[in-house]
Amino acid sequence: MNAIVFLIQCPDQKGLVAGITSFFAERQFNILHCQQYTDTEVGQYFMRIKLEDEGIYSLQQLESEFSVFAQAIKLTWSVRYSETPYRVALLVTRASHCPYDLLLRELEGELSCDIPLIIGNHSDLETMAKQFNKPFYHLPITAETKQAQEQKIRQLLDEYAIDLV
Numbered sequence: 001m002n003a004i005v006f007l008i009q010c011p012d013q014k015g016l017v018a019g020i021t022s023f024f025a026e027r028q029f030n031i032l033h034c035q036q037y038t039d040t041e042v043g044q045y046f047m048r049i050k051l052e053d054e055g056i057y058s059l060q061q062l063e064s065e066f067s068v069f070a071q072a073i074k075l076t077w078s079v080r081y082s083e084t085p086y087r088v089a090l091l092v093t094r095a096s097h098c099p100y101d102l103l104l105r106e107l108e109g110e111l112s113c114d115i116p117l118i119i120g121n122h123s124d125l126e127t128m129a130k131q132f133n134k135p136f137y138h139l140p141i142t143a144e145t146k147q148a149q150e151q152k153i154r155q156l157l158d159e160y161a162i163d164l165v
Contacts, residue, residue, distance in 0.1 A: 002053040003032065003082040004062070010075040012038050012045040020047060023069050028056050053081070086113045089162045091153070092120045096128055103132045116160050119153060 008020065017036060024031060030052040037046045057065075063079060070077055092099045099118065105111045118129045119137045129136035137156060141149045157165065 002055075004029075004051045004053045005080045005082075006047075006049045006051070006066070006077055007079075008045075008047040008049070008070075008075055008077045010045050010073060012040075012043050013073070016045055016047070016073070019073065020049065023066070024049070024051055027062070027065075028054075030054075082112065086163045087161055088113045088115045088164045089157055089160065090115055090118045091165055092118055092125050094122050094124045096125055099125060100128060103128070103134070107132065113164070116162075117156065119156060121149075 010016070021031060021034065031049060032052055033048070033050040035048045038044070039046070059081065066077070066079075069075075088102075090099050090102060102111065103115060106113060106115050115134065117135050117137065118125065119139060120126070121139060121141045123136075123138045126136040126138065137152075139149045139152055156162075
């Protein structure tokens with residue numbers, strides 16, 4: 001089953017849940033999950049809604065129609081399709097058990113993700129990265145180099161188009 005996930009944010013207002021869910025129901029989408037939260041201190045509404053994609057609408061048509069709907073109520077939104085795996089960066093230190101488990105699960109197809117790089121503040125796991133044919137970036141950190149190291153991490157995340165850390 002393919003799924004579509006919308007992340008939505010907008011100024012809080014009455015009727016948002018009804019309006020957003022009606023938009024999808026009118027187009028015959030089945031809502032699998034829907035989480036929402038209102039931050040009353042700043043007056044912002046947040047929603048994550050996961051839809052079953054039965055191929056009724058082209059992705060371009062859905063995005064185009066939702067864009068028109070979103071403009072009318074000042075929504076900012078993003079959409080993700082399940083057939084597009086997340087690009088994940090592993091940030092590691094010295095312990096190997098967690099990153100090793102993730103890399104093995106990716107290799108065996110248990111995770112819907114692509115892990116294109118590993119970044120470590122110690123070089124201990126560079127050999128493990130090589131075993132999985134992943135580039136390893138050793139970026140040591142001290143109080144003096146913290147800002148430069150964080151900037152380099154951000155550059156790598158952008159360069160590799162990372163979705164999740």
